[in-house]
Amino acid sequence: MRASFHTLGCRLNQAETAIIAKSVKNAGYEIVAFGEPADLTVINTCTVTEQADAKCRQAVRRTLRQSPDTFVAVVGCYAQMAVDTIKQIDGVDLIIGNEHKLALVDYLDGLDKKNEPLVVHSPKISRDEFVIESYGLYDNATRANLKIQDGCNFVCNFCIIPTARGPARSRRLPDILKEAEKLVELGHREIVLTGVNVGTYHSGHHGIMDVIQSLEKISGLDRLRISSIEPTTIPDALIHHMAGSEKICNYLHIPLQSGDDKILASMRRKYTTGEFAKFIEFVYKTIPDVGIGTDVMVGYPGEDEKAFVNTKKFLADLPLAYYHVFTYSDRKGTGSIRMTGKVDGQVKKKRTRILIEQGDRKKYTFGEKYVGRMLPVLFEQCQDNGHWYGHTQNYLSVEAACRGNLHNELRMVRLIRSGNKNVFGEIVDAG
Numbered sequence: 130m131r132a133s134f135h136t137l138g139c140r141l142n143q144a145e146t147a148i149i150a151k152s153v154k155n156a157g158y159e160i161v162a163f164g165e166p167a168d169l170t171v172i173n174t175c176t177v178t179e180q181a182d183a184k185c186r187q188a189v190r191r192t193l194r195q196s197p198d199t200f201v202a203v204v205g206c207y208a209q210m211a212v213d214t215i216k217q218i219d220g221v222d223l224i225i226g227n228e229h230k231l232a233l234v235d236y237l238d239g240l241d242k243k244n245e246p247l248v249v250h251s252p253k254i255s256r257d258e259f260v261i262e263s264y265g266l267y268d269n270a271t272r273a274n275l276k277i278q279d280g281c282n283f284v285c286n287f288c289i290i291p292t293a294r295g296p297a298r299s300r301r302l303p304d305i306l307k308e309a310e311k312l313v314e315l316g317h318r319e320i321v322l323t324g325v326n327v328g329t330y331h332s333g334h335h336g337i338m339d340v341i342q343s344l345e346k347i348s349g350l351d352r353l354r355i356s357s358i359e360p361t362t363i364p365d366a367l368i369h370h371m372a373g374s375e376k377i378c379n380y381l382h383i384p385l386q387s388g389d390d391k392i393l394a395s396m397r398r399k400y401t402t403g404e405f406a407k408f409i410e411f412v413y414k415t416i417p418d419v420g421i422g423t424d425v426m427v428g429y430p431g432e433d434e435k436a437f438v439n440t441k442k443f444l445a446d447l448p449l450a451y452y453h454v455f456t457y458s459d460r461k462g463t464g465s466i467r468m469t470g471k472v473d474g475q476v477k478k479k480r481t482r483i484l485i486e487q488g489d490r491k492k493y494t495f496g497e498k499y500v501g502r503m504l505p506v507l508f509e510q511c512q513d514n515g516h517w518y519g520h521t522q523n524y525l526s527v528e529a530a531c532r533g534n535l536h537n538e539l540r541m542v543r544l545i546r547s548g549n550k551n552v553f554g555e556i557v558d559a560g
Contacts, residue, residue, distance in 0.1 A: 130158045130159070130168045130169065130240070131159050132150075132153050132154075132158040132159070132161070132168065133160070133161050133165060133170050133171070134171045135163040135172045135188055136173045137173065137174055137175040137184055137185055138177065138181060138205075139357075140321060140356045140357075141274070141276060141323045141324060141356075142205060143274050144265055144274035144323045145205070145230065145231065147266050147273070148231055148261060148263050149173070149231060150266040151263045151264060151265060152231070152233070152263050153233070153234055155263070160266070166196055166199075167199050168199060169237070170192050170199045170201050171202045171204060172185065172188050172192065172203050173204050174188075174204065174206055175206055176206040176207040176209070176210050177206070177288075177290065179459070179460075180456070181207070182207055185207045186214075189201060189218050189220075193220040200222050200223070200237075200240040200241075201223070202222065202223040202225065202233060202237075203221055203224050204225040204226075204233060205226075206293040208224050208225055209250070212224055216248070223236060223237075223246055223249070224248045224250065225249045226250040227254060227294055228254050229249045229250075231261065231263075236249055253295075254295025254296070255295070256295070258301055258332050259279070259301070260301055265308070269509065269510070270315065270318075270537050271536070272318075273319070273321070274320075274321045274323045274356075275305065275309055275321065276323050277299065277300050277327060277330055277340055278297070278298070278299045278326065278330045279294055279295070279298055279299075280294045280295040280297045280325055280326075281325045281329075282326075283359070283399070284464075285396055286396050286397045286463060287426065287429060287457060287464075287465045289461075289462055289463055292462050292463075297329050299330045301333075302333070302343060305340060305344075306344070306347070309344055313348075313350045314349075318352060318507060318537060319350075319353070320350060320352070320353055321354045321355070322353070322354070322355050322356060323356045324356075326359055327357075327358050328359050328361075328362025328363055329359075336364075337367065338366055341355075341377060345377065350376065352376060352377075352378055352507065352522065353376050353377045353378065354377075354378040354380060355380070355381065356382060357382045357383075358381065359399075360383050360384070360385075360400055360404075360408055361399045361400055363408075368411065368412055369415060371415075371416055378523065379416050379418055379419045379420065379522050380420045380522060380523050382421075382422040382423065383421060383422075384424040385443075385452075386424060387432070388425070388440035388441070388442070388443025388444055389440055390402050392429055392440075395431055396426075396429065396465075402439075402443055406443075409421060409448065413448055419523060420521075420522075421448070422452060423444075423447075423449055423453070424453045424455060425452050426455050426456075427457060427477055427481045428472040428476070428481070429457045430457070430465055430468035430472065431468065432470075437480050441484065444484070444487065444491075449491055449495075450491065450492065450523070451488055451495065453488075456481050457477065493548075493549065494547075495525070496525060496547030496548070496551075497547040499521075499525060499544050499552065501545075502544055503541050503542065504521045504525070504541070504542060505539050505541055506527045506529070506539070507519050507537070508529075508536060511535070515530060516528050516529065517530075526550065526552065527551060527552050527554050528553050529554045529555060529556050535556075540556050540557070540558055541557040541558045542556055
């Protein structure tokens with residue numbers, strides 16, 4: 130029996146897909162690439178925006194067009210929030226919400242197509258600390274995502290994730306270390322800490338610093354990276370530790386959402402623009418070569434031209450490496466859906482394009498800053514042109530020509546010019 134997986138959304142979803150894939154493999158399935166003929170297709174979904182919802186539905190329909198006889202399991206956040214909508218898609222056989230999706234194999238009672246999907250769904254999601262009995266299965270031995278936390282107690286006015294994922298809860302530290310050691314044993318040289326709100330990690334007497342310092346002791350682990358982390362949850366001690374650590378990457382992805390204080394207050398964010406800028410300044414002063422990315426939302430209700438200009442200028446003035454731009458969409462169950470002052474769709478598209486273009490210039494400038502420098506790059510994959518691609522610690526995307534196999538190799542690279550997507554370099558050491 131063959132099984133394929135498709136993941137939409139965040140690194141946490143990627144980590145969970147990897148865990149589900151391992152359990153499916155343990156059950157005797159051969160794992161194949163998504164799009165290849167398969168007896169079982171698992172689609173792990175996202176619901177953070179209206180566009181994410183649409184991509185989930187498109188993925189299901191595309192799967193059924195390509196393999197009409199495959200058993201389709203739809204799991205994750207969209208499955209948690211839109212059971213009735215998914216049930217209307219002909220060909221879906223199993224729908225599992227977030228509370229039960231890691232136990233998917235328990236609900237595979239044969240793979241016969243069903244007239245009506247089996248629904249495994251609980252509106253109430255556990256608050257308890259948790260363990261995960263398996264470890265992630267990745268088809269690329271370079272970087273692995275490690276789930277340390279789930280859920281969120283912050284109630285941002287635009288965000289559906291606390292409803293889709295439930296309250297904040299953390300994975301027990303010994304269980305985190307157990308999976309991390311297994312991932313390193315399998316050849317992963319970099320581990321990325323993932324969760325909904327990783328900075329709020331709390332298990333017993335352990336906090337996020339305990340997780341980091343414990344993982345750094347694992348022999349064979351070259352890099353430890355933190356995924357998206359809320360600005361108000363980053364202790365100063367983490368920044369000072371990052372400045373001197375040989376393993377933790379000098380990289381942070383810190384969501385901003387808006388560069389206008391009135392919009393931030395309406396969003397129920399926990400900081401002002403002044404506080405955010407002061408923190409970024411502290412990070413750069415402490416770690417001069419740090420790479421910082423952010424998220425920004427366009428078209429939040431009440432975002433007039435002045436507020437948008439404030440955001441655009443604020444982003445331009447910050448020393449950021451890049452940013453992801455999201456277009457606001459109403460989410461049922463959030464506070465912002467009831468707000469007035471909705472922004473016209475065409476205006477949102479225009480503003481989104483403006484910030485994306487500004488962000489591209491930021492990325493180019495950040496790369497230019499390192500031209501002439503030599504930095505270690507962990508290479509991940511080779512494209513058809515014979516060029517290898519990888520990342521520096523501060524998350525510069527690097528492209529270099531090489532005839533040999535650089536997969537999962539750490540090499541010193543001299544950076545020679547910045548491009549639109551990558552920084553081009555030449556390999557200095559022969560390995």
